Amino acid sequence: METNRRKFVKLSALMAAGWAANPAWSFPGQAGAPGAGPLPDAIYALVDHCRNTRYEALPAEVVTATRTQILDTVAVTLPALGADGIRQLYEVSRESGGRGESRVLGTDVRLPLETAARLNAAMAAALEFDDTYEPALMHASCVTIPVALAVADFTGRVSGKELIAAVAAGTDAACRLSRAGSPGVSPFVVGWDPTPMYGILAAALVAGRLMGLTREQMVAAVGLAYHQLSGNAQAAVDGTDAKRLGAGFAAYGGVLSARLAKRGVIGTDHVLQGVKGLFKQYHGGKYSEEALLGGLGSRFAGLDIAPKPYPCCRGGHVAIDGILELVKANDLKAGDIESVTIYSPPAEMMLLGAPLEKKRNPQTIVEAQFSNPWMAAAAIQDRAVGLRHFSAAALRRADLRALAGRVFTVEDKSLVRPDGGPGFARVELVTRAGKKLDKLVKFAKGDPRNPMTPDEYRDKVFECADAAGMKRAQAERLVARFRQLEAEPDVAALNAALAIG
Known part of the structure; x- marks a missing residue:
């Protein structure tokens, strides 16, 4: 009975697929099991x-x-x-x-x-x-x-x-x-x-x-x-x-x-x-x-x-990298900034830049995670973007909200990434002294063409462990085990060792 059922299902699928042009089962260059045909x-x-x-x-x-x-x-x-x-x-x-x-x-x-x-x-x-x-x-x-x-x-x-x-x-x-x-x-x-x-x-x-x-x-x-x-x-x-x-x-x-x-x-x-x-x-x-x-x-x-160096939408990382570079290279403080303009391709503009008023005033952590103005504000104010910037406490910070209000977003189709993936970004900072600074970033930190350093990666792992309440000694032991994962005879034991006391 079960064999007949399987044959019926298989036959029904073939009939539904149709035996006309481009049949579903004729996939060029792909061999099936030995002797089974395409x-x-x-x-x-x-x-x-x-x-x-x-x-x-x-x-x-x-x-x-x-x-x-x-x-x-x-x-x-x-x-x-x-x-x-x-x-x-x-x-x-x-x-x-x-x-x-x-x-x-x-x-x-x-x-x-x-x-x-x-x-x-x-x-x-x-x-x-x-x-x-x-x-x-x-x-x-x-x-x-x-x-x-x-x-x-x-x-x-x-x-x-x-x-x-x-x-x-x-x-x-x-x-x-x-x-x-x-x-x-x-x-x-x-x-x-x-x-x-x-x-x-x-x-x-x-x-x-x-x-x-x-x-x-x-x-x-x-x-x-x-x-x-x-x-x-x-x-x-x-x-x-x-x-x-x-x-x-x-x-x-x-x-x-x-x-x-x-x-x-x-x-x-x-x-x-x-x-x-x-x-x-x-x-x-x-x-x-x-x-x-x-x-x-x-x-x-x-x-x-x-891997992500910042806990927010990957499409915004190019802008963060550009802003951090400009702020650090020119030793800029939040009070030095008159305005910031982030130029993004259409997909990133839709997710991270529009509508502008909503992106400037995130009401939830998820909204902040998908806001270029919020990411820019954190990068300028604290010269870092981490887990602490996407929390209920961060959403109440007047300094971040004030800075986000000075960020503008503009769509630029020329910034679409030719090979797919998160597009490029151009950031423009204007200082209160009237100086204009500009930076184009194509590949965000973490991209294989712009990899994170071992120290940056280590900092990320321990930032997460600290935020979870895990003691540093336990975190270090676990990192050592994961780096030698091949030696684990039973992964269930490793899962058990992750329990935070």
């Missing part, structure tokens, strides 16, 4: 990539980058438990109860697997301190890493090497998916938030691998995740708490899909190229085969992921 859909290539990538086959630089991304994500997760939106999610999650399968990072609290993954992923994204795949504005790590850690807790037999391999492959898949759709166009201009949108598919891939799903089960898991796919950009535009929860929703849906698939639930296997697949339904058929599958298994997108 793959039905490109999702099979990504599933095989995520199932079969082994730690020993990873290039050394990919291992290093992935290890760093895991530490970075854990660090930015720890201080977020009390943040607006996260606090309420934590309360609801605990009230709902269920089996204690996985740990809430930084605590001794255990929740059902998908519930813990949802909370941890939302925490990882909440403070806007998580890293960014700039070519597609994708925050992959805040989904793939919390999912991997939660599943490691659940199974209790995931080594550090296996964690690195699963995260490297899953993050690579997430970044490839996000870059492939609507190539050359900012996802926020199209209207999507790529993190929850592609994150749910990546979450299913990572969870499926670590749960030991078969190839067919893993394809089913991604198909089930696709049925839940969402992720519009309105929350980011409005600056609401919903922006913090998208990564969590993706983690929950992806993990649940993997659990269901392991029990035999069938999802579509035409996830990407079906007549109602992702690229047709969400991108009008516009996608890049090269971005999706080019160099699969030999080239990893994780190498292009940029």
Whole structure:
């Protein structure tokens, strides 16, 4: 009976796809299982990539980058438990109860697997301190890493090497998916938030691998995740708490899909190229085969992921860098500044610069995280932009509000970044003495072309640990363990060591 059911589902999918021009299963250059012919859909290539990538086959630089991304994500997760939106999610999650399968990072609290993954992923994204795949504005790590850690807790037999391999492959898949759709166009201009949108598919891939799903089960898991796919950009535009929860929703849906698939639930296997697949339904058929599958298994997108030095929207970092450079080089104080003008491309203008009055007067922390005037004010006033500038106390600071009121924003289409990702920015400072200072910044600190220094990275990790209330000795021990993650026999023990006493 089950065999007949599977045949019916497969036949129905083929009929729905149509046997006309450009059939969904004829994907050039992609071989299926030995003797099986062409793959039905490109999702099979990504599933095989995520199932079969082994730690020993990873290039050394990919291992290093992935290890760093895991530490970075854990660090930015720890201080977020009390943040607006996260606090309420934590309360609801605990009230709902269920089996204690996985740990809430930084605590001794255990929740059902998908519930813990949802909370941890939302925490990882909440403070806007998580890293960014700039070519597609994708925050992959805040989904793939919390999912991997939660599943490691659940199974209790995931080594550090296996964690690195699963995260490297899953993050690579997430970044490839996000870059492939609507190539050359900012996802926020199209209207999507790529993190929850592609994150749910990546979450299913990572969870499926670590749960030991078969190839067919893993394809089913991604198909089930696709049925839940969402992720519009309105929350980011409005600056609401919903922006913090998208990564969590993706983690929950992806993990649940993997659990269901392991029990035999069938999802579509035409996830990407079906007549109602992702690229047709969400991108009008516009996608890049090269971005999706080019160099699969030999080239990893994780190498292009940029850690954030400032806890706010990555699109604003270029302006922060420019302002900090001008202020420090010219020894300017807040009282010396008559006005600041930030020139941004359309996508960043929409997210960070308009409407100007709202951006000058953020009412919530999320609004401040998406405000170029607020970021500029912090950079000028304190010559730094850190977690303390995105807090209830900071929103009450009269000096920051006064400075933000002297910041202007202007759209400049010439600042669009040719290769995609956060655009360039030009900042113009006018002093009360009438001096005009100008700076163009193309690649923000943290970009592979403008990397953070070891000291800057160390400062970030300990800033997060301090904000979470973790004692420095515990933080230093944990940093040492994460830097030798390959030596961990069971990641569940490392999760337990993160509990803040």
